[in-house]
Amino acid sequence: MADRGPLSLSAGNVLELTPDGVVRCAAEAGFPLAGVRFTDPRAQAPVVADAVRRTGVRLLDVEVVRLGPDGLTDAHRRLADTAAVLDAAFLLTVSEDPDEARTTGSVAALAEVLAGSVTRVALEPMAFTAVRSRAAAERIARAVPGTVVLPDALHLHRMHEPLDAPWPADLVGYAQLTDAGAAAHPGDGELLAHEARHERVPPGEGVLDLAGFVAALPAGVPLAVEVQSDLLAAEHTPLDRAVLLRKAASAVLTGGS
Known part of the structure; x- marks a missing residue:
C-alpha cells in the first residue's frame, strides 16, 4: 500500500508503563510516534518531554478526555494544557453525553483551550459511547473547526460501518489500526467495551x-497501532509486545503475511 503514514505505539498496548516509559519503548521498538496516558499530567509532563527530546519519538496523541453532560472539568483542561505544552498532535476525546448539541459545545470549548497550540x-x-456512528462524529467535527474524527477499525466494524468507505482528508488526522476476532456482541455495550479494552488481536x-480500511484513509495519515490484549500482556514483555505489533502492522501495510 502506497502513501501510508508513520506508525505510532498507542498507550493501551503497554498500559503497565509510565508515560515516559511508553515513549522510550516506542523508540526501542522502532516506532517514530507514540501516544501516552497520564495519571498526573502536570507532574508527569516534564519526564515525558525529556523522553521525547532524548529519543526523537514525537507524540501523536494524549489520552483521553471523556466528555459528560456537565461540560469541561478542571481535569479535562489540565490534560488539554499538558497535550499542548508537549506539542502532541492530537487530544483523543470521547463523549458520554447523549445530547449531541451539548457534546458539540463541549468539543468547541476543548478546542478553545487548545487554541494557539x-x-x-x-x-x-x-458503539458503547454517546457518539456511536460515523455520521454523528462527522457532524460534530465539521461544526468545530480544526476538530477531526478518529477512525478505529474495530469500532467502525462494531458500529456496522463499512471499513472501506473513503474518508475526507480534512476530517481525519490519524487512525487506529487493530484487528478483531470473529465473536460478535450485538447491542451489548459492556461486552463491546470489554472486547475493545481486553480482547483485541494484532493487525492481520x-x-x-x-x-480496505487503510485504503479508505487519506494518504499519509499516521496509524496508531491499538491492540489492548490481556493475552498479549500475559505472554510478552512490553518491549516484545511493541515489536510484535509493529511487525504485524508493517506486514499489513506491505501486504505481507
Whole structure:
C-alpha cells in the first residue's frame, strides 16, 4: 500500500508503563510516534518531554478526555494544557453525553483551550459511547473547526460501518489500526467495551478488512497501532509486545503475511 503514514505505539498496548516509559519503548521498538496516558499530567509532563527530546519519538496523541453532560472539568483542561505544552498532535476525546448539541459545545470549548497550540481534538466514535456512528462524529467535527474524527477499525466494524468507505482528508488526522476476532456482541455495550479494552488481536490476525480500511484513509495519515490484549500482556514483555505489533502492522501495510 502506497502513501501510508508513520506508525505510532498507542498507550493501551503497554498500559503497565509510565508515560515516559511508553515513549522510550516506542523508540526501542522502532516506532517514530507514540501516544501516552497520564495519571498526573502536570507532574508527569516534564519526564515525558525529556523522553521525547532524548529519543526523537514525537507524540501523536494524549489520552483521553471523556466528555459528560456537565461540560469541561478542571481535569479535562489540565490534560488539554499538558497535550499542548508537549506539542502532541492530537487530544483523543470521547463523549458520554447523549445530547449531541451539548457534546458539540463541549468539543468547541476543548478546542478553545487548545487554541494557539499544534494540538487538535480527535473525536473517536464507539458503539458503547454517546457518539456511536460515523455520521454523528462527522457532524460534530465539521461544526468545530480544526476538530477531526478518529477512525478505529474495530469500532467502525462494531458500529456496522463499512471499513472501506473513503474518508475526507480534512476530517481525519490519524487512525487506529487493530484487528478483531470473529465473536460478535450485538447491542451489548459492556461486552463491546470489554472486547475493545481486553480482547483485541494484532493487525492481520483477525477478521477485519484492514486493506480496505487503510485504503479508505487519506494518504499519509499516521496509524496508531491499538491492540489492548490481556493475552498479549500475559505472554510478552512490553518491549516484545511493541515489536510484535509493529511487525504485524508493517506486514499489513506491505501486504505481507
